[in-house]
Amino acid sequence: MYVAQIEYDHRLIDNLLNSRIRFAAIAYLLSESETSFADIRDCVNTTDGNLANHLRKLEAAKYVERIKYFINPKPVSFYRITGKGRTAFHQYFTHIHKFQPSR
Secondary structure (H helix, E strand, C coil): CCCCHHHHCHHHCCHHHHCHHHHHHHHHHHCCCCEEHHHHHHHHCCCHHHHHHHHHHHHHCCCEEEEEEEECCEEEEEEEECHHHHHHHHHHHHHHHCCCCCC
């Protein structure tokens, strides 16, 4: 039986969001207008170094943007999802949903 190749073509899956930590961070940021690094870390349950590495990749792709504030003279990083990140997440989710078998 022939199935349309485009629906199952693995190359169409956004590899950047294929990481569990990046996926969870983007999903969390969708629900928040802006949130701190610590809040993201606690929500996705990972280490500082691991999250920093993943957020750098998302920032390089312009999926998130980092905003630095100074609170009690310490710099604190906050993040928010960009329009590009929101679109990428929705496209990823839509494409992955196509893998669900029809009834």
